[in-house]
Amino acid sequence: MGATTAERAAMRRALELAAQVPARGPNPRVGCVLLDADDSTISEGFHRGAGTPHAEVEALRRASESRGPGAARGATAVVTLEPCNHHGRTGPCVDALLGAGVARVVHAQQDPNPAASGGAARLRAAGVDVLGSVLADEARALNATWSRALELGRPVVTWKVASTLDGRAAAADGTSRWITGRAARHGVHRLRAGVDAVVVGTGTVLADDPDLTVRHAPLTGQQPERVVVGLRDLPASSRLARAAAAGEAVMQLRTHDPHEVLDLLWYREHRHVLLEGGPALAAAFWRAGLVDDVVAYVAPVLLGNGASAVADLGIGTIADAARLDLLDVAVLPRDPEDPTDTPTVRLTLRPRKER
Amino acid sequence: MGATTAERAAMRRALELAAQVPARGPNPRVGCVLLDADDSTISEGFHRGAGTPHAEVEALRRASESRGPGAARGATAVVTLEPCNHHGRTGPCVDALLGAGVARVVHAQQDPNPAASGGAARLRAAGVDVLGSVLADEARALNATWSRALELGRPVVTWKVASTLDGRAAAADGTSRWITGRAARHGVHRLRAGVDAVVVGTGTVLADDPDLTVRHAPLTGQQPERVVVGLRDLPASSRLARAAAAGEAVMQLRTHDPHEVLDLLWYREHRHVLLEGGPALAAAFWRAGLVDDVVAYVAPVLLGNGASAVADLGIGTIADAARLDLLDVAVLPRDPEDPTDTPTVRLTLRPRKER
Known part of the structure; x- marks a missing residue:
């Protein structure tokens, strides 16, 4: 299934959230919106820079805060970058999404970082419905210099x-x-x-x-x-x-x-x-x-x-x-x-x- | 008396005529319109470059051609530059205007060429009604480089x-x-x-x-x-x-x-x-x-x-x-x-x- 109108709108919102932070530092700018089965927003999150929670983790935390444990079960996570699959200063977002019981992930840019990629594949393997490349150009533009640096090494x-x-x-x-x-x-x-x-x-x-x-x-x-x-x-x-x-x-x-x-x-x-x-x-x-x-x-x-x-x-x-x-x-x-x-x-x- | 509406319109036309020629060579670009007592145009002239007739002389020649000798008697000459008062390759325009019996001269830019200036004064001394500085900025712009060269010598x-x-x-x-x-x-x-x-x-x-x-x-x-x-x-x-x-x-x-x-x-x-x-x-x-x-x-x-x-x-x-x-x-x-x-x-x- 392609992206729904609600998911595309949520992606635009996630891009807005991500852009609040200056484009500096080792990490990309990422925004995340959690949608429930009725397409209404459960919570939002964005990454504030190295050492702080990733956007998905932040959105999940806020979902629990506002709606209690289990709030994200069956939800759709709309996120501007493919969820990461590596242990950096924080744990993999893939684990957090799986742990919360998210049913579908819609992401924009694929993770160009070889150390962090593979998130979509792991989610799919765990039975999550994953859709990528939604507003991917906009997401890449958001992290143009970061992406160039990764490509250049x-x-x-x-x-x-x-x-x-x-x-x-x-x-x-x-x-x-x-x-x-x-x-x-x-x-x-x-x-x-x-x-x-x-x-x-x-x-x-x-x-x-x-x-x-x-x-x-x-x-x-x-x-x-x-x-x-x-x-x-x-x-x-x-x-x-x-x-x-x-x-x-x-x-x-x-x-x-x-x-x-x-x-x-x-x-x-x-x-x-x-x-x-x-x-x-x-x-x-x-x-x-x-x-x-x-x-x-x-x-x-x-x-x-x-x-x-x-x-x-x-x-x-x-x-x-x-x-x-x-x-x-x-x-x-x-x-x-x-x-x-x-x-x-x-x-x-x-x-x-x-x- | 200030410039009449017809004289200002004629001056705009004279500026247009002058601008037909490229801004090169030793002479300024000049246009001239002769008006009769009813404010209708008798003739037009413009200077085509060194060695050719000045705008006033050209306009007077055309007046004679179209309306016969004496056509400019009592006329108003509207000219973008103060009529010249020196013998270059051609005779002074002042003499031509006086000879034709022009009654009034409306000019724009004053002649910055010390060798050629004094035209307005000579016309006045001969009883011609002279009005200067009508659309002078426009006329100066028309010959900006020529004027600068004269000022610089x-x-x-x-x-x-x-x-x-x-x-x-x-x-x-x-x-x-x-x-x-x-x-x-x-x-x-x-x-x-x-x-x-x-x-x-x-x-x-x-x-x-x-x-x-x-x-x-x-x-x-x-x-x-x-x-x-x-x-x-x-x-x-x-x-x-x-x-x-x-x-x-x-x-x-x-x-x-x-x-x-x-x-x-x-x-x-x-x-x-x-x-x-x-x-x-x-x-x-x-x-x-x-x-x-x-x-x-x-x-x-x-x-x-x-x-x-x-x-x-x-x-x-x-x-x-x-x-x-x-x-x-x-x-x-x-x-x-x-x-x-x-x-x-x-x-x-x-x-x-x-x-």
């Missing part, structure tokens, strides 16, 4: 680059504050708020002494981990060294190998990292094929010299140029109250797959 | 620059075809079609062997003059050397001084030139404060090395960066039929006046 890397019209990231004397406008800088904070870690090279710490925290954007949950890549020691007086000394989430990775960086961050359950620079680190990630998305802030400014936004990529001739798909272009206007501010053009790009 | 310089996202104008081996997409290249042809001269350095001729003609855009009138700046000889086999040998409008200026270049082009009656590169010539114009408008084509491409779009500007620190106002941003889409084509982002900018 490493964190998704978004490279943020800020430069002048002539591709300079800093002036001849190393100064770079500020090339882009205030709206662009706040945009970077919004990017940070959506990732698990922010990555820079030691050169950036030495040149700019950045803080790398989210300050000018809403943040749900913890600050992203701040990661410095490179062999040089951080000055004890630098903002990041002082933050580390104060026990904040700052980590130095003493390597130049982007693969090693991403392996370590994956191990730390990071699924999406923001690469903020500088030119040498960006080039190392690019050459390793480890840049997945690019957000480029281009200011209407000329410098004529100074550090380039990206270092040598090993490209010798135009036919070998690295080409990107242009997903979006936006003008971030200047603050009309501030004559020193500048507008910035934001380009959202993705490296072409052919390269 | 030199040709207006539009700098066209095409680069990668990281500000490169060519790859390490000098190849640059093609960084930007087809729509951008055709856009450059439209820019060329709107100017009197196209200017490049000898380095660009040696590297790219450009043709610099208008081929992929409609062209009214002659091809813009092609001007090469620099001391090096052009290879006899280059497209421009062959065009010059064939008698086409190609000129080499053996100097590195942008002021000298513009003086020479002004003398040749050029009012608007397109500076097409390369980096050294662009930097020389920029440093001399001789860039008035910028059209930047930025392709979603990375090179990581190769020639920068603009050479050293003598800027040492970010506070001294050259800042521009961003007038427009457009995405020129790629040809969907051609997988090798690329979209391009076009930025239209103007250097900030404070610098």
Whole structure:
């Protein structure tokens, strides 16, 4: 039997529930609605992040709370992701659904996580009626970055680059504050708020002494981990060294190998990292094929010299140029109250797959 | 007396007439409508470019043709620019209007050309009723570049620059075809079609062997003059050397001084030139404060090395960066039929006046 109208409506509601949580961390966003035989909602649940109950478990718990034990017996569980079949920080949702006596499971996206998949098969084997792929595209979009990370087996890397019209990231004397406008800088904070870690090279710490925290954007949950890549020691007086000394989430990775960086961050359950620079680190990630998305802030400014936004990529001739798909272009206007501010053009790009 | 409804309507018609001609060459675009005492149109005229009759003279000629000699006696001349008072290739329009017995002149923009101004005063002194500044903003917009050139006392310089996202104008081996997409290249042809001269350095001729003609855009009138700046000889086999040998409008200026270049082009009656590169010539114009408008084509491409779009500007620190106002941003889409084509982002900018 295909999905009923009530089940599709419940799936839309489950997607809404899931979307309440920011798309960060090691776990997908999942929502669940339990329907009784009359198609009325028994309870709802959604996953609030690593270490908290999965959506199905939360919905079952609420069903018991409101209608007493056995409330979910014979019910239909509508859930945005195939119920998991593994022991992580919590037990398998499949066991919880079977234990509660759920008769039918309607799910959207199939679980792309090889460690957690097989839930549908186990449910079917236990006699539960299972229907998958209901509003699956919507569910995949909800966890697009998480899904990409699982497919890649490493964190998704978004490279943020800020430069002048002539591709300079800093002036001849190393100064770079500020090339882009205030709206662009706040945009970077919004990017940070959506990732698990922010990555820079030691050169950036030495040149700019950045803080790398989210300050000018809403943040749900913890600050992203701040990661410095490179062999040089951080000055004890630098903002990041002082933050580390104060026990904040700052980590130095003493390597130049982007693969090693991403392996370590994956191990730390990071699924999406923001690469903020500088030119040498960006080039190392690019050459390793480890840049997945690019957000480029281009200011209407000329410098004529100074550090380039990206270092040598090993490209010798135009036919070998690295080409990107242009997903979006936006003008971030200047603050009309501030004559020193500048507008910035934001380009959202993705490296072409052919390269 | 202010402008009557009929005179304002006639002025709109005169603006329409003027706009039929492309905005190129040493003369402004001007339209003229002659009204009789009943506010009905006697005749119309507009200026078709250097060496042809001025709009007023053309309108007077047509009046005689259609209604016989004396047709303009007592008439009102509605003209988009203050009638000229100087002997150029043609005699002063003031003399023609007085000779025809025009009783009233309603004009829009005052003549900003010091050599030609004073027309209104001479008409008044001869007893003609003169009203100025009717729809003057519209008339100024019609001849914006011409007016700017007169105010500057030199040709207006539009700098066209095409680069990668990281500000490169060519790859390490000098190849640059093609960084930007087809729509951008055709856009450059439209820019060329709107100017009197196209200017490049000898380095660009040696590297790219450009043709610099208008081929992929409609062209009214002659091809813009092609001007090469620099001391090096052009290879006899280059497209421009062959065009010059064939008698086409190609000129080499053996100097590195942008002021000298513009003086020479002004003398040749050029009012608007397109500076097409390369980096050294662009930097020389920029440093001399001789860039008035910028059209930047930025392709979603990375090179990581190769020639920068603009050479050293003598800027040492970010506070001294050259800042521009961003007038427009457009995405020129790629040809969907051609997988090798690329979209391009076009930025239209103007250097900030404070610098």
